Amino acid sequence: MGAQIAMDELVDSLFPDIPPTELQTISGRDEMNLAEFPITLLSDRAPKGQKAIKFQDEVFDERRGKLITRKVVIEGSEEYGLPTAVDDEVILALLQIAKQTNDFGSREVLFTRLQLIQMLGWPNDGRNYRRIVLSLQRIASITLHYENAWWDKRRRAWTTRTFHIIDNVEINDSRSAQQELFPSFSRIVWNEVVFDSFQAGFLKGLDYALCVRMKLSTSKRIYRFLDKRFYHRPDWTFELKDFAYEHVGLSRRYEGNAHIVRKLQPALDELTGLGFLEPLPDSERYLRDGKDWKIRLVRKQLDPGRAKAPAKEPPSPLVAELVVRGVTEVTAAELVRSHLAEAVTEKLEVFDWMVANGDRRLQRSPAGYLVDSIRKRYSPPKGFVSKAERDRREAEERERARCEAEERERKRLEQARLAAERSKVAAYWEGLGPVERAALESEALEQADAALAESLLTSCGTPLESMARRLIREAHIRRLLGLPAAEAG
Structure with a gap:
């Protein structure tokens, strides 16, 4: 009995019931690649025979310095078909559960179907339990192809990727969990491409409670796309067809501009009524340039009298x-x-x-x-050298190089000094006549150092005699010029 109570407490802490009023307190998140382009249909079922959904646009890539075409293709499976508007809601709800349960710390997300239904704001009935099963099976079966369209935050570049949103799905009947010693949780495993984007922090805040309140799938899609764009500025103008087809996911069957406007207007009215968009007259909302139409969307500004939320303290x-x-x-x-x-x-x-x-x-x-x-306090890997140690080694190397450079300069200056002295001695000798030279040599012998005089006596009659006389003579000239004595050797 004690084990059952403990397990019930664990279930309640990990998977609490979420009354509709508590959805207001959820700090929502959205992955920004998934907000940029649709990955599902706007309807609840695909047109007969349709096997894929395609979206594309052009953006200026600052890294490459040119316009690039971004393209997204979503392929459904033969068994489950293309993803629908309901599947988009389920993916977004799973994002919120991943944020709540493990803060995107693991690819695996545990949940109960009741928790997921409550997160979606759906009634707790058997039909919705079955909708959850079908939706998860369909999501796991779709393949996404992003061509120059998946932003890799770590590399800071548009990349080409092919992947699934989730790799594994396990569905268990959570309604009987309270009668079992070990409750049967359901689980999904995010695909590693999507999960890496979570871990890289390519996420934005999302008013999830506002999403749940929206009745129209078109409103939710527009909200997610614009909420990302409004981060940069509150006033955007788009080519009408580019906005409707490529970023909202409106069917290309609606070809005329007026027809597109009629399909978008209910969603724009809902977003305006919810206080997300500024109301604009048609003359300011839809801008016509010949056959081309543009759409202007402006974020609703807070009332001037509304108290501002306290500024968030910057992280350390x-x-x-x-x-x-x-x-x-x-x-x-x-x-x-x-x-x-x-x-x-x-x-x-x-x-x-x-x-x-x-x-x-x-x-x-x-x-x-x-x-x-x-x-877990991992030890540094083999070969790692800390910055402090690298700095110490670099400082030692710089000091060694400085000392060597100083020594080379000292030797250069010393050699230049000796060369200059030898040049002065030679010039002095060359400037004397024969009589003056004889007198200087006689005087030099008289004042010669005892060691030099001895070397002269011992070398008389040998080839070394001439060298000894020269050394005695140069030593005397150095004295006359006030130069230091020549170093031995």
């Missing part, structure tokens, strides 16, 4: 360093709170060294490895 430098490397802000803050700053800084340095050296241990989840290295 260490938290920011962790977030830049793909760790979520919540996890980064927890790590900084529970570990010494020196320990976190050391692991950041080791991580950067491993990235620079292409360490294979980072291939699966770089941010996950960084978090584990801090929590």
Whole structure:
């Protein structure tokens, strides 16, 4: 009995019931690639015979310095078909559950179907349980092709990727969980491409409660796309067809501009009524340039009298360093709170060294490895040299190079000095006549150093005599010129 109570408490803590009023408190998240282009139909079923959905546009790629075409193709399976508007809602709800349960720390997400239904704001009945099963099966079966359209935050580049949203689905009947000792959780496993984008922090805040309140699928799609764009500026003008076809997902069967406007208007009215968009007259909303129409969308501004929310305190430098490397802000803050700053800084340095050296241990989840290295106190890998040690070695090398350069300069100056002295001695001797030279040599012999005089006596009659006389003579000239004595050797 005690084990059952403990398990019930665990279930309640991990998978609490979510009354509709509590949806208001959820801090929502949206993956920004999934917000940029639709990945599902706007309707509840695909037109007969349709096997794929295609979207594309053109953007200026600053890295390449030119316009590029971004293209997204979604292929459905033979058994389950193309993803629908309901599937889009389920994917977004799973994102919120992943945020709540593990803060995007694991590819695996555990949940109950009741929890997912409550997150979606659906009635708790058998029909919706079956809708969840079918939707998860369909989501797992679709293939997404992003051609120059998947933004890789780590590389800061548009990339081409083919993948599924989720790789695995396991569905169990959570309605009987309270009668079992071990409740039957359902689970999904995110595809590694999508999960890496989560870990890299390519997520934005989302008013999820507002999404749930929207009745129209078109409204939800427009909201997610514009909510991302409004981060940069509150007033956007798009080509009408590009906006409707490529970013909202409106069927291309609606060819005329007026027809497109009629299909968009209910969603724009809903978003205006919910306080997301500024109401605009048609003359300002739809701008005509001959046959081409544009649409202007402006974010609703807060009433001037409304109190502003307190400014969010900026994260500490260490938290920011962790977030830049793909760790979520919540996890980064927890790590900084529970570990010494020196320990976190050391692991950041080791991580950067491993990235620079292409360490294979980072291939699966770089941010996950960084978090584990801090929590589990990993030892530095073989070959790692800390920055402090590198700085010390570099300082020693610089000092050695400086000393060698100084020694080379000293020798150069010394050789130049000796050469100048020898030149002065030679010039003095060359300037004397024969009589003066004889007198100088006689005087030099009288004043010669005892050792030099002895060398002359011992070398008389030998080839060394001439050298000895020259040394005695040059030593005397040096004295006359006030030059230091020549060094021996």
